[in-house]
Amino acid sequence: MNNNSNLFLCKATRNTYEHRRSSLLCQVCGDRNARNCFGSVSCAPCKMFFRRNLDFDLVINKCIYDGNCEMHENSRHACRYCRFKKCLTVGMKKELTRPPRLNQKKRIGKQITPPLIRRLDLLNSNRSKLSFDQWSILSNVTHVYDQISPLPKILNSLSQSSFPPKKRLRIDGATLADMLGLIYRSIYSFLERIPDFTMMSIHDRNLLIERNLHNVGSTSGLLILRDGDLYSNYAFCRANLNTYGSDNFEGVSKLLNRLDMDRVAVKLFVVVLAFSTCFDVVRPSNMTNNIQLSKSTNRLHFNTINMFHIQNKYIDMLFIYMVYRYGYIEASLRFAALLFTALQLCVHTMEAANIQEHGDMLDTIIADTTRKLNVEDDPVV
């Protein structure tokens, strides 16, 4: 339909334009100062005329004369039919017309007033505010998180890679792995300073790290990426694209915009993930009757109930904090959004885990952490 050269675009029109430069006459009415318009050459008035009459129906509207009205500068108004027909004859194309521009004067000012919704009874605690103890835990979490944040190092590393010698736009895979490794390694430093973690047995801590480090690290990493505005760094992005591929990069990029703006909430959520027991229900007793159960039930050693209570404690804190800060409805919205973000991020974390370099890196970090834990446990021996 549009395979021939009739549908001029700039490239083609320029050529013909050059050719016809000497004659600046409107192909429709003969007026001077004609220009390229809709695939032909016409004056501005004829251009406007054509655009305004795109829906003009040559079948319904007939010329009142013989359909051969002359078109001159002064006579072009005489007959709409013949003028439009001439426009088509000289090669004006409706297809070169573009859709109307968006009305940029629309202002966003409208804030939707959320409808009143009955209050659901979400939590156990009747308190709508955090207790003193909860505030101190929350404050501790926030403070410690920033204290151990690997962001300064990463930024430093980035600026060293970028500036001094010359403005390098390339970071190699190893450098990137180092920077991301800092993020994952910082998780243990973080948890180490949270009493609820250190009060657990070495074994439980090991298992938590081993099981949750991927997700805790990536969630924390998302916050760090945003804090440091790292996805604005060209070299950093490029290195990430190289290592993790386009899909993963894009997914993370989206989530970056979706992550809750409240850093405190995100930090708390990181802790929730760290204590995640994943709905596992296990009996602490010995597994007398479980003949058929697979080896995966080694998780039985897990002190799951305790861990679950800790997780719930932080979820409660997170939600009460959000209610306190944003009101009940917005808190629910944000909580759901946070959860969905985490779920989606988990997909990308799994993708990353399948990448040899990334997987190996995490295995190493987990092994290192485990070793560290064991050393701390038996400092005398």
Added chain:
Amino acid sequence: MNNNSNLFLCKATRNTYEHRRSSLLCQVCGDRNARNCFGSVSCAPCKMFFRRNLDFDLVINKCIYDGNCEMHENSRHACRYCRFKKCLTVGMKKELTRPPRLNQKKRIGKQITPPLIRRLDLLNSNRSKLSFDQWSILSNVTHVYDQISPLPKILNSLSQSSFPPKKRLRIDGATLADMLGLIYRSIYSFLERIPDFTMMSIHDRNLLIERNLHNVGSTSGLLILRDGDLYSNYAFCRANLNTYGSDNFEGVSKLLNRLDMDRVAVKLFVVVLAFSTCFDVVRPSNMTNNIQLSKSTNRLHFNTINMFHIQNKYIDMLFIYMVYRYGYIEASLRFAALLFTALQLCVHTMEAANIQEHGDMLDTIIADTTRKLNVEDDPVV
């Protein structure tokens, strides 16, 4: 139409030229002479287009057609929305854009989008309504759930215990266990009729049952308790109090009032729990370097990524369904409430798991189910 400079080249040269060039078609509009641009391959115009429209908001600016405008060299102007969307689709990355050069005059700073929660950005699917496929899955889940519901049997058993001889006000522990056992056993019948479950490997199904039956069963049980109004039955309550104790009974009773009134939503949530992979991140490859990892990593056999996608699929469906039915805000409220209810219920499930009778019962059921699964797998042998 084509660049006429080709005419002046000798044939051989032109061939290689054409060959080299023709291998690079613009991924956006199909134009020739495309190059690497922003992470994809595009012609210069599309490159410019993309850079100029970095702030183009696909949410605010919609296609005036159906959002599937064709992109050709000549039709690329037709729809900004579709062109930009195609740019993103073919992998152009905003992040590969660089900030404006410094020596030039300052540009107007980007306006930072306030932390408004974007409604439809939450989930993976762009649709705000369920697709036909999703509706059939949902309808199937709902229907099957009611079909296999053990409630009729339980009610029958209750009335038999209560009425015929005399109005018995006592149900013994064994009878109660039988009734509750029906609930837990029904889970497998339920899942068995869900294609997403049956299409998994026997091994995976085993692990899911083994891992999630406690929670799936208790959540489903909560719905059944409410459907049958069982907590209005004196004898039933008394038996429960006897077996599970006062705290547990009261806790469940509270949750009973808190559970979402929408049965469809709860049923979907039961499925979500059934496919719960618990944020586990595992590498499918062999664990070459995992020296220190404990035995719990036997879970590696788990086809976690697949399972996670299934879970996400049902979560999406659940949320979209709720948005469709209640609007975005109420959907978030209900979703959060459902999640909190489940978390709280999980605590009681754990408590119950520690009760000898209950734990043994579940072990038996899990073992039975596993056996059933294996038999179904090898009907010939």
Added chain:
DNA sequence: AAAAGAGGTCACAAGGTCAG
């Protein structure tokens, strides 16, 4: 030094407006 891939420029050709 050449190629590649970023950003920048400006004339041209679209769309929009409003008095006439």
Added chain:
DNA sequence: CTGACCTTGTGACCTCTTTT
């Protein structure tokens, strides 16, 4: 409806920086 006048989007052609 018309057309002078204005605003906005496009792309050929350019410069600049890093990689090869």
